[in-house]
Amino acid sequence: MYELLRAHILKKIELTESELDRMASYFTPKRVLKKHFLLQEGEVGKYIAFVDRGCLRCYSVDPKGEEHVIQFAIEDWWISDLQSFLTGEWSRYNIDALEDSEVLVIDKISRDSMLVEIPKLERFFRLLLERSYIGTQQRIECTLSASAEDRYQMFLKTFPTLAQRVPQNQIASYLGIAPESLSRIRKHIADTAK
Amino acid sequence: MYELLRAHILKKIELTESELDRMASYFTPKRVLKKHFLLQEGEVGKYIAFVDRGCLRCYSVDPKGEEHVIQFAIEDWWISDLQSFLTGEWSRYNIDALEDSEVLVIDKISRDSMLVEIPKLERFFRLLLERSYIGTQQRIECTLSASAEDRYQMFLKTFPTLAQRVPQNQIASYLGIAPESLSRIRKHIADTAK
């Protein structure tokens, strides 16, 4: 089950077979069933997780009890509360599975050791973070400049797979739209396309 | 004028004097006067810039001609269109100076060489990006869960310096609020505090 991770890393950097093996040895497989948690608010985010199979989400709960989806992750993506992971602070986020999932997790101590043993991976994580940062910045630009309908259209274009796998109310939450509004938006799109 | 950059890097990683010198040699000082551009939409983002003095902003212009501030940068911060810089695509952003500024820029070829010559800097950029990524993710959470007034309050708390240096309409743009609305919000805060 390390195949996907190996391929994922080779997409960004070059590693020998033995380096790949040593890298993989730092990760632990973990099964997260639907509705089960990988992280709950108030805990410390012990792991960074690579999704081998399934779909997870990271979300916060505001004072009114409303959930807000910070991030989705499907196969070949990473998910974590990076802040809590790095600082050791309590997490304000929850991470749970939207589908039965299998992830590969690595804790902080292991990751630090791994980076010391295989310094080429510094480069890997740098490249990964560059992409992630660009992604979040585009999401910000999108919320600053586009209407709810336009944001939904962009979401469909950017994440066609997710749009089909994830419940509509979760997408609404991710986009910062009330689920009722997203329903109306979809109706409007369908009518317009007619 | 490389002092700030040297200290900035030493905050995250350890480097010898000679490594610091070689690092610095890859950067070029550049003066950007107020209202002058470091990058304009349609160009390729040639540089990553470290702000030594002054204040700059990165913004997009939407079809209606409205500006949306993606990022501010003051002393000890970095600013760039990372996407354009990394991919060589045309930029959709503009970067200009809100104050007379001095920055240290590095282009892609130089950065790549620098990272090969001083691999420890891989770690530096990884750490830098981790922080940046956390920052943008918090901004997203904020726009998903908080009202315009709450977002402004959080901005004041998070960036007290910026709040004083940057015109109000720029802060409004950064927060995704109309400048008139921010004016009313401020009035409301002042009234409430009375």
Next chain:
DNA sequence: CGATTTTTTGAATCATATCAACGTACGTGG
């Protein structure tokens, strides 16, 4: 100073949220 930019204020409007009700789909245990 005069000129331009920024901020404020008011009134009307709009996009989206909220509340409530109903329909539908799903999956879980009997």
Next chain:
DNA sequence: CCACGTACGTTGATATGATTCAAAAAATCG
């Protein structure tokens, strides 16, 4: 495999936070 319960999606009526437009006041700049 059906039936029931819970979660999800839709729809309508109403409410509201924030925008828009217009104009005046205040601040900043050359």
